[in-house]
Amino acid sequence: xxxxxxxxxxxxxxxxxxxxxxxxxxxxxxxxxxxxxxxxxxxxxxxxxxxxxxxxxxxxxxxxxxxxxxxxxxxxxxxxxxxxxxxxxxxxxxxxxxxxxxxxxxxxxxxxxxxxxxxxxxxxxxxxxxxxxxxxxxxxxxxxxxxxxxxxxxxxxxxxxxxxxxx
Amino acid sequence: xxxxxxxxxxxxxxxxxxxxxxxxxxxxxxxxxxxxxxxxxxxxxxxxxxxxxxxxxxxxxxxxxxxxxxxxxxxxxxxxxxxxxxxxxxxxxxxxxxxxxxxxxxxxxxxxxxxxxxxxxxxxxxxxxxxxxxxxxxxxxxxxxxxxxxxxxxxxxxxxxxxxxxxxxxxxxxxxxxxxxxxxxxxxxxxxxxxxxxxxxxxxxxxxxxxxxxxxxxxxxxxxxxxxxxxxxxxxxxxxxxxxxxxxxxxxxxxxxxxxxxxxxxxxxxxxxxxxxxxxxxxxxxxxxxxxxxxxxxxxxxxxxxxxxxxxxxxxxxxxxxxxxxxxxxxxxxxxxxxxxxxxxxxxxxxxxxxxxxxxxxxxxxxxxxxxxxxxxxxxxxxxxxxxxxxxxxxxxxxxxxxxxxxxxxxxxxxxxxxxxxxxxxxxxxxxxxxxxxxxxxxxxxxxxxxxxxxxxxxxxxxxxxxxxxxxxxxxxxxxxxxxxxxxxxxxxxxxxxxxxxxxxxxxxxxxxxxxxxxxxxxxxxxxxxxxxxxxxxxxxxxxxxxxxxxxxxxxxxxxxxxxxxxxxxxxxxxxxxxxxxxxxxxxxxxxxxxxxxxxxxxxxxxxxxxxxxxxxxxxxxxxxxxxxxxxxxxxx
Amino acid sequence: xxxxxxxxxxxxxxxxxxxxxxxxxxxxxxxxxxxxxxxxxxxxxxxxxxxxxxxxxxxxxxxxxxxxxxxxxxxxxxxxxxxxxxxxxxxxxxxxxxxxxx
Numbered sequence: 001x002x003x004x005x006x007x008x009x010x011x012x013x014x015x016x017x018x019x020x021x022x023x024x025x026x027x028x029x030x031x032x033x034x035x036x037x038x039x040x041x042x043x044x045x046x047x048x049x050x051x052x053x054x055x056x057x058x059x060x061x062x063x064x065x066x067x068x069x070x071x072x073x074x075x076x077x078x079x080x081x082x083x084x085x086x087x088x089x090x091x092x093x094x095x096x097x098x099x100x101x102x103x104x105x106x107x108x109x110x111x112x113x114x115x116x117x118x119x120x121x122x123x124x125x126x127x128x129x130x131x132x133x134x135x136x137x138x139x140x141x142x143x144x145x146x147x148x149x150x151x152x153x154x155x156x157x158x159x160x161x162x163x164x165x166x167x
Numbered sequence: 168x169x170x171x172x173x174x175x176x177x178x179x180x181x182x183x184x185x186x187x188x189x190x191x192x193x194x195x196x197x198x199x200x201x202x203x204x205x206x207x208x209x210x211x212x213x214x215x216x217x218x219x220x221x222x223x224x225x226x227x228x229x230x231x232x233x234x235x236x237x238x239x240x241x242x243x244x245x246x247x248x249x250x251x252x253x254x255x256x257x258x259x260x261x262x263x264x265x266x267x268x269x270x271x272x273x274x275x276x277x278x279x280x281x282x283x284x285x286x287x288x289x290x291x292x293x294x295x296x297x298x299x300x301x302x303x304x305x306x307x308x309x310x311x312x313x314x315x316x317x318x319x320x321x322x323x324x325x326x327x328x329x330x331x332x333x334x335x336x337x338x339x340x341x342x343x344x345x346x347x348x349x350x351x352x353x354x355x356x357x358x359x360x361x362x363x364x365x366x367x368x369x370x371x372x373x374x375x376x377x378x379x380x381x382x383x384x385x386x387x388x389x390x391x392x393x394x395x396x397x398x399x400x401x402x403x404x405x406x407x408x409x410x411x412x413x414x415x416x417x418x419x420x421x422x423x424x425x426x427x428x429x430x431x432x433x434x435x436x437x438x439x440x441x442x443x444x445x446x447x448x449x450x451x452x453x454x455x456x457x458x459x460x461x462x463x464x465x466x467x468x469x470x471x472x473x474x475x476x477x478x479x480x481x482x483x484x485x486x487x488x489x490x491x492x493x494x495x496x497x498x499x500x501x502x503x504x505x506x507x508x509x510x511x512x513x514x515x516x517x518x519x520x521x522x523x524x525x526x527x528x529x530x531x532x533x534x535x536x537x538x539x540x541x542x543x544x545x546x547x548x549x550x551x552x553x554x555x556x557x558x559x560x561x562x563x564x565x566x567x568x569x570x571x572x573x574x575x576x577x578x579x580x581x582x583x584x585x586x587x588x589x590x591x592x593x594x595x596x597x598x599x600x601x602x603x604x605x606x607x608x609x610x611x612x613x614x615x616x617x618x619x620x621x622x623x624x625x626x627x628x629x630x631x632x633x634x635x636x637x638x639x640x641x642x643x644x645x646x647x648x649x650x651x652x653x654x655x656x657x658x659x660x661x662x663x664x665x666x667x668x669x670x671x672x673x674x675x676x677x678x679x680x681x682x683x684x685x686x687x688x689x690x691x692x693x694x695x696x697x698x699x700x701x702x703x704x705x706x707x708x709x710x711x712x713x714x715x716x717x718x719x720x721x722x723x724x725x726x727x728x729x730x731x732x733x734x735x736x737x738x739x740x741x742x743x744x745x746x747x748x749x750x751x752x753x754x755x756x757x758x759x760x761x762x763x764x765x766x767x768x769x770x771x772x773x774x775x776x777x778x779x780x781x782x783x784x785x786x787x788x789x790x791x792x793x794x795x796x797x798x799x800x801x802x803x804x
Numbered sequence: 805x806x807x808x809x810x811x812x813x814x815x816x817x818x819x820x821x822x823x824x825x826x827x828x829x830x831x832x833x834x835x836x837x838x839x840x841x842x843x844x845x846x847x848x849x850x851x852x853x854x855x856x857x858x859x860x861x862x863x864x865x866x867x868x869x870x871x872x873x874x875x876x877x878x879x880x881x882x883x884x885x886x887x888x889x890x891x892x893x894x895x896x897x898x899x900x901x902x903x904x905x906x
Binding site: 003004007011014015018019021022027030031034037038041044045047048049050052053056057060061064065068069071072073075076086087088089090091092094095096098099100102103106107110111115116130131134135138139142146149150152153154156157158160161 | 806807808809810811812813814815816817818819820821822823824825826827828829830831832833834836837838840841844845847848851852855856857860862863864865866868869870872873874875876877878879880881883884885886887888890896899
């Protein structure tokens with residue numbers, strides 16, 4: 001029972017942080033809300049007993065990606081004070097309609113479908129070596145390809161962001 | 168080497184063709200030796216094949232059993248469409264291969280002398296090899312599709328050779344004419360082959376013949392498809408009304424004319440009909456058509472030859488006439504006589520053409536008999552060999568043409584009423600007439616043009632040697648008509664039985680028939696001799712003056728060329744005008760330009776959808792996702 | 805225990821908010837952040853489904869790892885592009901860059 005109460009608290013925090021990310025008038029605030037949202041997802045991973053993934057989520061998203069985004073914001077903005085400005089475009093009504101439609105469809109489908117809620121068979125603390133075996137043996141080739149993707153993205157990012165002659 | 172490796176006979180000249188066509192220019196002597204070696208090797212190997220073939224026959228108990236050696240390879244299997252190809256050696260194709268290789272070898276040797284110093288010397292020999300290879304493939308093929316390929320190969324090579332001097336406009340025109348005229352027939356042949364394939368589901372000739380003779384094909388259907396095939400044979404053999412291309416084909420070098428006439432081109436039709444004769448015999452009406460076409464051709468070309476003064480064109484008309492004789496024999500269900508005549512004709516006609524080529528070279532490219540005459544003093548060997556060939560053509564005994572033509576005479580008795588025999592006799596008289604005229608006006612009498620006469624000389628040994636060999640063959644080839652001679656040469660039961668064992672009908676020397684045809688031949692020869700020898704040429708001039716209309720008609724070849732030209736001008740060009748109008752206004756303006764205009768117009772409107780703004784595109788994606796989701800829900804219910 | 809629907813609804817809300825952000829925001833970095841939200845929603849979905857429905861309980865986590873990998877690569881590249889854009893146009897607002905049209 002205590003788990004469920006905790007779950008609800010974190011779920012509300014996650015949704016609130018997400019809403020803050022997309023509704024905030026200040027880009028810096030948005031970025032900080034994003035940290036909260038991503039951390040909330042990490043907590044959800046803990047509830048789903050995938051501790052390793054939660055760790056990855058905190059480290060990569062909460063740490064690396066958010067820092068990177070904040071950095072980009074600071075580089076691309078003349079005014080880093082977080083003063084409110086016109087961050088939303090003229091498509092706002094369409095965004096509301098389409099986002100609402102997608103939410104309605106997804107929630108409707110999720111709720112109306114009868115899932116085999118096999119709670120008793122729920123995972124208990126998946127050991128990290130199980131994940132590594134899955135990742136390196138069963139999903140070996142995709143893993144290698146993903147590493148190549150990362151390398152290519154790294155090189156591409158360097159080349160794109162490089163300060164070229166004559167600029 | 169056994170008869171089942173007969174494909175090597177084809178492969179040798181074909182390989183020579185490839186080598187010569189690719190790099191003949193740089194070979195020593197431009198590769199003519201290679202050509203002679205290739206066809207010579209084919210000739211030698213042919214005798215091995217023949218020996219093996221006869222040897223295998225000795226093992227058969229029943230001497231009248233038809234025997235053949237077939238070889239199959241799978242070509243392609245698509246669904247239930249099985250395509251096999253292979254060689255088929257039976258007595259008929261063995262004889263044809265013999266004719267082609269012997270005549271081909273001698274003509275190739277002769278060409279070395281005739282073509283000396285010509286432009287594109289190597290190319291001539293390359294195409295010559297291709298020509299021979301295609302013809303050998305044609306006679307050895309065991310199915311109609313491969314036969315059709317070879318048939319077209321023969322057509323292409325003849326086109327290239329007739330148009331060998333393509334810088335000359337008349338040669339290019341002649342090549343085009345030959346190709347287009349035979350092409351009309353080829354389309355018929357293709358239609359016929361497809362019709363037979365639809366009825367039987369196979370291209371294999373023997374299977375088709377079995378199906379036809381056992382009545383698996385309806386008679387009307389069979390008749391129609393056979394008539395289409397006969398159309399192909401008519402085009403290739405230059406039968407009436409396709410005869411117009413052959414005289415013009417004289418534009419090619421003379422050895423080519425010899426090859427076309429004797430071995431490779433025109434007799435392909437005879438071979439095809441002889442090969443399919445069992446099917447023709449199922450429908451007697453088709454035999455009647457073959458006979459009538461042969462008769463009309465023989466008589467018409469006889470008249471035309473009388474009014475022609477070009478040596479080679481006279482020979483061309485005589486070829487068409489002799490082909491008419493062969494078709495008459497086929498129409499009378501006497502393929503043995505037809506093939507016999509084909510064989511003797513191949514030898515004496517290549518002899519005549521090579522001798523004519525020798526005359527042309529000896530008189531420095533003069534081939535109009537109005538300017539020749541008295542040449543026998545200058546060119547004795549050529550004159551004698553030409554005389555032998557002429558006598559054979561005129562069917563004077565004992566030269567080969569007499570025996571084979573006599574067999575055809577005898578065969579015509581198959582048609583009741585004797586009208587075929589009568590018309591055939593008439594055509595034979597015409598043959599003797601124009602042949603004698605040709606010889607007399609070229610070699611005897613007084614020189615018509617002193618300058619030409621003074622410069623005339625006998626040709627070199629490389630050209631004279633094939634003449635002598637062919638003359639010898641011409642003298643003796645006819646005697647194979649006697650079964651004893653055939654047996655002595657190793658052909659079991661004589662020549663006829665060798666060719667068509669399944670109808671063991673031997674040549675019958677009916678001496679009264681022989682006497683009659685000899686009288687016809689001698690009559691024609693003496694009539695022509697009386698007219699044309701000893702300055703009585705005025706008689707023919709007076710005849711021409713007496714009936715100028717008839718004479719002009721003959722000189723103008725019965726106006727067939729003009730008729731066809733008018734047909735092309737009026738019909739074809741009118742039709743092509745309509746087609747071009749349709750193409751210009753309907754296809755181009757409406758179809759091609761219309762599509763382009765529609766695309767451009769709709770693009771000019773729809774381009775405003777491309778705002779260039781990323782959020783708008785994102786909105787499009789999102790709306791699309793929502794739409795798809797809703798559609799999925801609706802479909803699932 | 806928390807039923808599966810809860811996770812699904814949570815993920816749906818996150819995803820929809822992400823879509824709204826992508827469609828509404830002008831700043832490219834903010835759009836990128838919204839895309840990250842959508843990716844996280846999907847990852848959460850994967851892991852939730854795996855925990856409840858997959859016998860091995862683990863495939864979802866593996867997929868989430870791959871999603872994180874791709875997202876990291878994507879963030880790196882996108883930020884490089886944004887910096888490039890800013891350097892050329894002195895703005896990071898995507899609706900001010902609209903020359904790629906008729």
